[in-house]
Amino acid sequence: GGELISNILGDSSYSTLTLLSGMDGKLQHIYETLSNIEEVTVRTNNSNSFTARYVLSKINFETYKELISQTIIIVDKLPNVLGREDSKTYFVLFENNMELRPTGGFIGSYGLLTFDKGRLSDFAISDVYSADGQLNGHVEPPLxxxxxxxxxxWWLRDSNWDPDFPTSAKRAEWFLDKEMDKQVDGVISVDLTPIKSFLKISGPIFLSDYNMSINADNLYEKVQSEVQDDFFAGTHKKASFLTALSRSILDKTGGLSSTQKTSVLKLVYDNLDQRHIQVFLHDSEFQNTMEVLGWDGSVFTPACSGNCYSDLVGIVEANVGVNKSNYFVTREANLDIEIDEARIDKTMTLTLKNSASANLGLSGRYKSYVRLLIPENSIAIRAESSIGQNTVVLNPEITNSKGRKEVGTIVEVLAGETKQLVFYWSxxxxxxxxxxxxxxxKQAGVDGYPVNVSVSSPIRLLGSSPTFTLTNKNRKANDKPDLTYQCSNPPCDAPLPEGYEYWYNTTLVRDLFARFSY
Known part of the structure; x- marks a missing residue:
């Protein structure tokens, strides 16, 4: 991985086919060796070896094996992506997730990234308002x-309104063509999280033109200050700052050790997994791989056959307050599912906490258009919001889109407030x-947050994946559930009063798939 990065950023020509075919063989060997070490370590651990237990506590073999497997899958497709025969130019959307939008964040700037014969030959960054100023005619925006x-x-800066990244990427390409007469070979979105992760590996970066040191702790503050203070449409201040930062990151990457470059490769994979980086390329073979790996940012509509029901639940927030208040916003979600013989009732409670100071005024207000993504056959849809004991019944906007329903409503969370938004559907x-x-x-651009899932059923489960905990469910009035009875490996022997309730708590850093068998 380190050798590939060095060649891409270097000045010397090289054969992408030779380098990558050699990498493929090495990766296969590393995977087999790692699997053998894991097998021996697990076997030794079963004999109560202290050394084996220590190794297993420090090394997550499955994580490294998955990383290697993913690399093997894409390595043979990289030469064409890197311009082996014809140069390739990609449209990079810099999405500021401090102003959250459906595919990650507000598009304040964009870049044109060109590869030629395996090398990065050009990377030019521009302000989105400069492009939007070139649009002729009227484009009707979403309501x-x-x-x-x-x-x-409708402008390029707001083109990422659809949470399905391939859809928004095509729309962004359309705007680039109409505004700047530029055609590209694909679109990549990046928010601020990968940059912060990079700075944790590389250490601080000094921008001499700005006499400024940027590290993982002050990144958001410095970017916010430079791209927004004294900003007006048409200024080159934002593009100049981001160009300097990007160039410094590339220079820093070239000087990293082999171990650090491997860490950078892993952070790229992690951020693709967590939807802080999304990829939509015109190379159909490569894009199919991105889709299989879940790195294309598409909204997947699950389906299953036989006596099976598949469900989709997704929250999409769009900051429409024209500010960077997402810096102060945290969230938690509770999904309650009640399954009966003829019906499934679902409740999603989204808790939004705004820790901004009241002194910030409108800059600290979180005004968001929140959408719930659910199956197209959903019925009995309603919504409400609450602060403490005060509840307001909402009139959500319900639309059909690509085999799903989107239930949208506007919500405002003032500085210092905590508000709950509750959706009900069946x-x-x-x-x-x-x-x-x-x-x-999981929405693009959002950091991991607590998600609690409960599934209730009159019939006990034969199994679940991941493993849900069974608790004694008791719905009698004024009677609290007995949470002392737990069963990690259903079925359990004794029937429980009032049915069965299963719980699963996690931090949602990537999409969650759960399966229940009856």
Missing amino acids: PIKQYLGEAN AELSKQVDQYDVYIR
Whole structure:
């Protein structure tokens, strides 16, 4: 990995085919060796070896094996992506997730990244307002953009309104073509999280033109200060700063040790997994691989056959307050699923906490258009918001989109406030099911947050993946559930009063797939 990075950023020509075919063989050997070491270590651990227990506590073999497997899958497809025969130019969207948008963040700047014969030959960064200023004619925006952002026209900067990244990427390409007469070979989105992760590996970067040191701790503050203070449409200040930062990161990458370069490769994989980086390329073979790995940012609509029901749940927030208040916002979600013979009732509670100081005024207010993504056959949809004991019934906007329903509503969380947004919906079952699958989608640009899932059923489960904990469910009035009875490996012997309830708590850093068998 380190050798590949050095060649891409270097000045010397090299054969991408020779280098990458050699990497493929080495990776296969490393994977086999790692698997053998893991097998021996696990076997030794079963004999109560202290050394084996220590190794297993320090090394996550599965993580490294998965990293190697993913690299093997994409290595043979990289030569064409890196311009082995014809140069390739990619449209890079810099999405500021301190102003959250459906595919990661507000598009304040963009870059054109060109590879020629395996080398990075050009990387030019521009301000999005310079491009938007070149648009001729009127483009009708989605209704929420017009209604809540107050924009009568649709621009490149707001083109990422669809949470499905391939859809938004195509729209962004369309705007680039119309505004700048530029055609590209694909689109890549990047938010601030990977840059912060990089700085933790590389250490601080000094920008001599700005007499400024940037590290993982002050990145958000410095970027915010430079790209927003004294900003006006048409200025080159933002693009100049981001160009200097990007050049410094590339220079720093070239000087990293082999171990650090491997760490950079891992952080790229992690951020692809966690949807802080998304990829949509015109190379169909490569893009199919991105889709299989879940790195294309698409909204996956699950399906299953037989006596099975598959479910989709996704939260999409779009900051329409024209500020960077997401720096102060944290969230937690609770998904409650009640399965009966003929119906599934679901409740999603999203808790938004805004820790901004009241002194910030409107800059600290979080105004967001929140959408719930659910299956197209969902019924009995309603929503409400609450602060403490005060509850307001909402009138959500419900639309159909690509085989799913989107339930949208505007929410405002003032500085220092905590607000809950609750969605209710159901689905009718036309047949008896013996398997229930649920896909919980993580939004691009959002850091990991607590998600608590409960599944209730009158019938006990035969199994679940991941493993849900069974608790004694008791719905009698004024009676608290007995949480002392637990069963990690259902089925359990004794029937429980009032049915069965299973719990799973996690930090949602990537999509969650759960399966239940009856």
